[in-house]
Amino acid sequence: MAPEVLLLAAGLLALFADRMPGGGRTGAWIGFTGAALSATAALWASPEATLFGGMLSWGGGSVLARVAVGAMTALFCLWLAGRGMPDERRGEAVAQAMFSACGAMLLAAANDMVTFFIAAELSTMPAYVLMGYRRRDAASLEGALKYFLLSMLTGLVTLYGLSLLFGASGTTLYDGLGLRGLGLLGTIGAVMAFAGMFAKISAAPFHFWTPDAYAGAPAASVAFVSTVPKIAGAFAMVRLADVLAPAAPELPLVFALVAAASMLLGNLAAYPQTDIRRLMAYSGIAHSGYLMLGIAAGSEGALAATVFYAAAYSLPSLAVMLVAAEEGNRLDDFAGLVTRRPVVAWSMVVWLLSLVGIPPMWGFFGKLFLFGAALDAGLGWLVVLAVLASVASAGYYFRVLHPVFLRAPEPGREPIAASVPASLALGLALAGTVGLGIVTAPLLELLGTHLP
Amino acid sequence: MFPLLSVIAFLPLAGAVGCALLPAERRSAARWLAASVTGAVLALATWMLVGFDVGADGMQLVERFTWVPQVGISYHMGVDGISVTMVFLSALLTFLAVLASWRVEDRAHTYFAMMLLLQVGMNGVFMALDFVLFYVFWELVLVPMYFLIAWWGGPRREYAAIKFFLYTLFGSVFMLLGILALYLHPAGGTFDMTQLAANAGAGLDARFQFWVFAAFFLGFAVKVPVFPLHTWLPDAHVEAPTAASVLLAGILLKMGTYGLIRVSLPMLPEAAASWQWFIALLAAVSIVYGAAVAFAQSDLKKLVAYSSVSHMGFVMLGIASLTPEGIDGAMAVNFSHGVVTGLLFLLVGMVYERTHTRKIADLAGLSAQVPVLAGVLAFASFASLGLPGLSGFVGEFLALLGAWRSGMWPGWVVISAVGVLLAAAYMLWMLQRTVFGKPSPVVAPIKDMNALETAIVLPLIVLTVLVGVWWDSLLRYVDPAVRSMLAAMGA
Numbered sequence: 001m002a003p004e005v006l007l008l009a010a011g012l013l014a015l016f017a018d019r020m021p022g023g024g025r026t027g028a029w030i031g032f033t034g035a036a037l038s039a040t041a042a043l044w045a046s047p048e049a050t051l052f053g054g055m056l057s058w059g060g061g062s063v064l065a066r067v068a069v070g071a072m073t074a075l076f077c078l079w080l081a082g083r084g085m086p087d088e089r090r091g092e093a094v095a096q097a098m099f100s101a102c103g104a105m106l107l108a109a110a111n112d113m114v115t116f117f118i119a120a121e122l123s124t125m126p127a128y129v130l131m132g133y134r135r136r137d138a139a140s141l142e143g144a145l146k147y148f149l150l151s152m153l154t155g156l157v158t159l160y161g162l163s164l165l166f167g168a169s170g171t172t173l174y175d176g177l178g179l180r181g182l183g184l185l186g187t188i189g190a191v192m193a194f195a196g197m198f199a200k201i202s203a204a205p206f207h208f209w210t211p212d213a214y215a216g217a218p219a220a221s222v223a224f225v226s227t228v229p230k231i232a233g234a235f236a237m238v239r240l241a242d243v244l245a246p247a248a249p250e251l252p253l254v255f256a257l258v259a260a261a262s263m264l265l266g267n268l269a270a271y272p273q274t275d276i277r278r279l280m281a282y283s284g285i286a287h288s289g290y291l292m293l294g295i296a297a298g299s300e301g302a303l304a305a306t307v308f309y310a311a312a313y314s315l316p317s318l319a320v321m322l323v324a325a326e327e328g329n330r331l332d333d334f335a336g337l338v339t340r341r342p343v344v345a346w347s348m349v350v351w352l353l354s355l356v357g358i359p360p361m362w363g364f365f366g367k368l369f370l371f372g373a374a375l376d377a378g379l380g381w382l383v384v385l386a387v388l389a390s391v392a393s394a395g396y397y398f399r400v401l402h403p404v405f406l407r408a409p410e411p412g413r414e415p416i417a418a419s420v421p422a423s424l425a426l427g428l429a430l431a432g433t434v435g436l437g438i439v440t441a442p443l444l445e446l447l448g449t450h451l452p
Numbered sequence: 453m454f455p456l457l458s459v460i461a462f463l464p465l466a467g468a469v470g471c472a473l474l475p476a477e478r479r480s481a482a483r484w485l486a487a488s489v490t491g492a493v494l495a496l497a498t499w500m501l502v503g504f505d506v507g508a509d510g511m512q513l514v515e516r517f518t519w520v521p522q523v524g525i526s527y528h529m530g531v532d533g534i535s536v537t538m539v540f541l542s543a544l545l546t547f548l549a550v551l552a553s554w555r556v557e558d559r560a561h562t563y564f565a566m567m568l569l570l571q572v573g574m575n576g577v578f579m580a581l582d583f584v585l586f587y588v589f590w591e592l593v594l595v596p597m598y599f600l601i602a603w604w605g606g607p608r609r610e611y612a613a614i615k616f617f618l619y620t621l622f623g624s625v626f627m628l629l630g631i632l633a634l635y636l637h638p639a640g641g642t643f644d645m646t647q648l649a650a651n652a653g654a655g656l657d658a659r660f661q662f663w664v665f666a667a668f669f670l671g672f673a674v675k676v677p678v679f680p681l682h683t684w685l686p687d688a689h690v691e692a693p694t695a696a697s698v699l700l701a702g703i704l705l706k707m708g709t710y711g712l713i714r715v716s717l718p719m720l721p722e723a724a725a726s727w728q729w730f731i732a733l734l735a736a737v738s739i740v741y742g743a744a745v746a747f748a749q750s751d752l753k754k755l756v757a758y759s760s761v762s763h764m765g766f767v768m769l770g771i772a773s774l775t776p777e778g779i780d781g782a783m784a785v786n787f788s789h790g791v792v793t794g795l796l797f798l799l800v801g802m803v804y805e806r807t808h809t810r811k812i813a814d815l816a817g818l819s820a821q822v823p824v825l826a827g828v829l830a831f832a833s834f835a836s837l838g839l840p841g842l843s844g845f846v847g848e849f850l851a852l853l854g855a856w857r858s859g860m861w862p863g864w865v866v867i868s869a870v871g872v873l874l875a876a877a878y879m880l881w882m883l884q885r886t887v888f889g890k891p892s893p894v895v896a897p898i899k900d901m902n903a904l905e906t907a908i909v910l911p912l913i914v915l916t917v918l919v920g921v922w923w924d925s926l927l928r929y930v931d932p933a934v935r936s937m938l939a940a941m942g943a
Contacts, residue, residue, distance in 0.1 A: 353595065356621075358595070359587060359592070360588050360592075371632060372632045372635065375632050375636055387625035387629060394617065395614070405602065406603075440520055441520045444523075445522070
């Protein structure tokens, strides 16, 4: 529990950052320290553990999921220490991020439907605040409200589904789920529970809230909300699917259809976007599709590859949105970035190509393992769709790179002030995106499971 | 042991990082760094070529380390007679391309960094013996080539660059599926390319081989490019700066045919036999179509670009024959086309730099005004149309011979031979309109080649004659490797 406790403590401490010398900046540093320590603790924590009579248990890919959540929260806080939230206090943002990350870590450990639901809510609730963080900005509040209402609704659908599952199996512990078969009632419950989770990770056809909510929110909030909770969400779905799929043979087909819909819709709808937040929202929908591909495949290797991919996708996504938070939300705001900030511009190439899946970046290995596992599970048609979708995605990622490299800066545009912590955060994200691709073996060791 | 292959592959990476870190105003430092790094790589590649044991079987200078042990990915490099010539060609053309870019002033340090990064991928792809490593190098060429076209290219550069990127990516993801399919099949089960080739498709049933071959073929055919997947090529060539055109035609296209020879044939021999007629069909269509379209071009660079489609068709025909003569011929066209078309693109670049036009109609009387340049252009055109005694003839002759002997429908050979005639016709017609006659207004004031330009074209001319006269200088490397590959295939 040490990683979760560290996050919680750092979050509580950051709430009082205003009383400390340095104010919000100190709060961000507290958050960074807490999250970094938490990631380290997660790295050293024993890979197999159980708590509270089996309500929480760690195993399989949970080490990787926890480390990824901790490390990326640390990066986010490091960036906040440099830049802060525009026109707002940053201490509370740090605290919300820490609470959300804490929920995400618990979600990764959930081995019981009640813990699952509470942890999922804990990871989402602070996200509402982050999405509406600019309280005087109507668009931000509208986005947050949409997110809140839809998330609540889908949360309740999940809860209702879970209640049906409880009715069908007589226990809330995963260990007992589906042991007696689910029957029609249980299957409906399972589908409902997953439908809510589809909305949480914004998989089609439950994705409608995502572009609107992101487009209203500050880009820095989107950077966090679209990545860290998603890693845990994907991992929680992996665990739940692992338990339920044997008892409900219809589920893999549902997953496969969701995967196909998300990949197609996300990748095609991203094309006409001119706002980087909307574009990355659709890109996120597409990547949820890839995650669902792994869950649909359902083998042990596929589930491990799904967790691996969730981490590999999230890091560059986080970095791109942090750059957007610095530079502006319109694609036009990136015009001439290469002359203003060449290192950041070339880093954008690395991040976006990692999202496409170009080697030797981390994203390539994510796709390699994921597609391999899905192919092995006999989902050939879906894999063909997935690789075609990846090619299509290169087109709109290049729409982001186009103004960066091929357009002159808008007149009167000054380079933003340098910030050491923010540059360090982006530098770490760059090193991770390249380095974790080239040195991917230890990461697989961390994953603990055998890939195909 | 000195890791020669790794140094050849990754020395340019160090050079690229060095170029990128140089301050922007120190342009000459960047170009000197690029020239010395590519020069060193060329020296090492020559050393490798000289030290290569032509009689020995199997891979040489092998380096192998575990990379991702959990899934059996290793860092595995090695060369045989087929790849060693391609690595040398890549080293030579990159060095010359850097020299040909001496006058690039616009963002020079990035330009040379991109050239060097491109070389990492080009060198690596011919030496990689692990599929994942192969794919890494394969994709590595996309990004620098995209930027070379998109930043330093002609008026429609942005369109051409993204088209190049998306087309090749489309092909290569299918190649990745093929790689995964071989890895996941119980009879494959490895990313080790030598092991898969030695296995020669044992245990892979015909249906499986057919589809995996299709996936690989899509990846390679886009790169070659084969009709009807060639449409990215004229755009990319016309918009790319001269040096990028040289490398695109000289090396990048060869990656596709090299892939067919290294991967598709030895690993999937049964499918290769059943795909034979289809490859021959596409080859014949590419030869005739490329030549016919080249005829109609009014732009000198587009003419050379379409002639590439035609010439690469001969490589495909040689491969389709599945005979030692044919594949020897395919490799010879690969090498010769790299040298000769590289030379042609350099010359077109020199003409354009002087006259600011590539329109054939605007160019006349080059021989009267710039006799050396016109002479080299005539020489390169003769080499390109396959004049006996020059390198272009060797490969086309062997490819046609191999195709004839293979027992395929002889019509393919007849149709392809028409392509040779057409090549002679469009090349000579081009020469007639540009080289001869009275100097046109744009040609009248220009100067002949300078010392640097002469030094750049000289090695290519020497190689063209050398290979054309002394076939064995090339075939002694290629032939044993081709024969041992075909023997392993059981063909």
